Amino acid sequence: MEKLLVGKSLEDQLDTVIKELAPKGNISYIVLQFDDEEESTIIASKGENTIHSSASLIKVLIMEYVFHLARTNHLDLNDTVPLSRTPRVEGGGALQELVAKHSFSYLELCRLMMVLSDNIATNLLITVLGMENINARAEQLGVEEIELNRMMMDFEALAEGRDNRMTAMALARLYKHIFECRDRDAFGREMWNILGRQQFRDILPFYWGEDVRFHHKTGSLDRVEHDGGILETFRGHFCFILLMSDTDNDRGKELGARVGRIMKEFVEEALP
Structure with a gap:
């Protein structure tokens, strides 16, 4: 991918605030401009190929696989999955508040997983789709650096060294694929709209x-x-991804908010 020289000033600004708030953290970021059917342009980046624990960003890959199966007639988004198919876990979401007699469609599970970051919805999808199949889809998309190796809230697997992983660059490539699908069909539009309701x-x-x-x-x-996605502006579409590891969570949120302000101001005001 081409990298703009003008982005060096953005990198300098971001590196300054990173050194101020998280000098010992493992911080990766990438800022790209997206155009339909054209190769992305990198504006700024740091550690974009560094592997991080993915946390809930792995859910973007799971959502894409569900809609890929629906698009290729291997799955009906209206088919339902009973809540009893997976154990109850804590963390983000609403399904932990319900009794096990409910069933949800694949579409509802995707919406819960993405908009509310529901961990039970995610585990239901992993259970019925198969972890190995989701990883095979990542390889097919050319984002094999995104790996699903455990269920949500599986701390035993985490203690054994089995974690979900990704790089900022791989996530950017996945977002580019979803971006290019947004006007292709109803499945692409739904993925795009789900991401917009976070x-x-x-x-x-x-x-x-x-x-x-x-x-x-x-x-x-x-x-x-972590945070990452696509911003629509009057200057075009820009992908912002920020992965922050080995940093206190409160400090990470503060850093992320300041990084987001700097990124947005730069692409709207400083780009030629």
């Missing part, structure tokens, strides 16, 4: 205001805070 806006879009639509997903674990 309810967690406390990292990159914190200072943007509620009226600014960001098609994104967040992720959080102990000492991990």
Whole structure:
């Protein structure tokens, strides 16, 4: 991918705030401009090929696989899955508040997984789709650096060293694929709209205001805070991804909010 020289000033600004707030953290970011059917242009990046624990950003891959199966007539989005198919876990979402007699469609599970970051919805999808099949889809898309190796909230697997992983660059490639599908068919439009209804806006879009639509997903674990997605502006579409590991969560959210403000101001005001 081509990298713009003008982005060096953005990198300098981002590196300054990173050194201020998370000098010992493992921080990766990438800012790209997206155009339909054209190769993305990198504006700024740091550690974009560094592997991080993916936290809930792995859910973007799971959503894409569900809609891929629906598009190729291997799955009906209206078919239902009983809540009893997977054990109850804590963390984000609403399904932990329900009794096990409910069933949900694949479409509803995707919406819950993405908009509310529901962990039970995610585990239901992993159970019925198969972890190995989801990873095979990542390889097919050329984002094999995104790996699903455990269920949500499986801390035993985490203690054994089995974690879900990704790089900022691989996530950017996945988002580019979803971006190019957004006007292709009903499945692409639904994925795009689901990303635009994300309810967690406390990292990159914190200072943007509620009226600014960001098609994104967040992720959080102990000492991990991530955010990444696509911003629509009058200058075009820009992909912002920020992965923060080995950083206190409160400090990570503060850093993410400041990074988001700097990124948005740069692409709207400083790009030629």
